[in-house]
Amino acid sequence: LSLSYAQIEKVWVMSHVAASLVHEVRNPLTVVKGFLTLIRENALSKDKIEKYIDISFDEMQRTESILSEYLSLSKPLIERRERIDLAHHLQTVLDVMSPYANMSNVRLDMQRPPEPLWIFANADEIKQMLVNFIKNAVEACSETAGGMVSIRLNTAAKHAAIAIKDNGVGMSQEQMSRLGAIYFSTKSSGTGLGLTFSYRVIRALGGSVSVRSEPKAGTEFLIKLPLMKAKADSSAT
Ligand code: ADP
Ligand code: MG
Numbered sequence: 001l002s003l004s005y006a007q008i009e010k011v012w013v014m015s016h017v018a019a020s021l022v023h024e025v026r027n028p029l030t031v032v033k034g035f036l037t038l039i040r041e042n043a044l045s046k047d048k049i050e051k052y053i054d055i056s057f058d059e060m061q062r063t064e065s066i067l068s069e070y071l072s073l074s075k076p077l078i079e080r081r082e083r084i085d086l087a088h089h090l091q092t093v094l095d096v097m098s099p100y101a102n103m104s105n106v107r108l109d110m111q112r113p114p115e116p117l118w119i120f121a122n123a124d125e126i127k128q129m130l131v132n133f134i135k136n137a138v139e140a141c142s143e144t145a146g147g148m149v150s151i152r153l154n155t156a157a158k159h160a161a162i163a164i165k166d167n168g169v170g171m172s173q174e175q176m177s178r179l180g181a182i183y184f185s186t187k188s189s190g191t192g193l194g195l196t197f198s199y200r201v202i203r204a205l206g207g208s209v210s211v212r213s214e215p216k217a218g219t220e221f222l223i224k225l226p227l228m229k230a231k232a233d234s235s236a237t
Pocket of ligand 2: 132135136194195
């Protein structure tokens with residue numbers, strides 16, 4: 001059995017994220033179980049029953065989509081590229097990562113333009129790349145009171161720009177210079193593979209990464225990915 005380092009890191013990341021998902025899925029289950037008990041005991045008016053069924057339904061649907069997104073993230077990486085909406089995929093990554101952030105007492109905040117941002121890439125690779133940065137950012141501020149990760153998606157000239165900023169432990173110059181190097185990790189149980197994989201994906205797409213960081217203050221990664229040319233038909237009125 002031979003695994004690439006991207007696969008090893010993925011198994012590792014996904015098992016961490018799974019622990020918080022299990023936690024999160026239990027909440028809606030408890031809520032729905034409570035409603036069902038009340039309904040069985042005939043303790044509710046018809047109006048209330050309908051309202052609770054709606055709430056339960058929404059909760060179940062949300063949980064289901066998070067779980068299926070999680071499963072699609074843990075599939076093996078394929079390399080086929082196609083036209084994909086970066087804004088949409090960033091949103092689904094945030095949905096999957098939010099239980100992990102909650103469990104670490106870190107707030108996730110996202111700002112994005114309402115319209116799709118088209119890039120030419122493989123959706124699974126893009127999502128895994130984003131998971132790696134966001135997971136690092138959450139881990140960096142898990143010990144910070146008021147820990148916060150803010151994610152901004154913008155367009156600049158012919159690029160999509162994703163800024164991932166945290167108010168966590170930050171990095172020294174020396175640490176920054178080693179980012180992306182295989183097995184570089186300062187964590188007691190890190191793999192040092194996440195950024196190696198992510199930097200590779202970004203480079204393969206003709207993008208770039210830059211980083212600003214200050215020890216004890218926080219870190220900001222800026223990822224740029226080439227946008228696809230606007231389609232001729234999109235300007236039709
Ligand atoms: P791992 O998370 O397993 O340590 P990564 O490749 O994801 O491996 O990250 C490598 C190292 O880069 C981390 O161990 C950490 O020292 C540093 N790093 C990455 N992101 C951040 C961040 N947002 N804040 C502080 N340090 C970071
Ligand atoms: Mg990592």
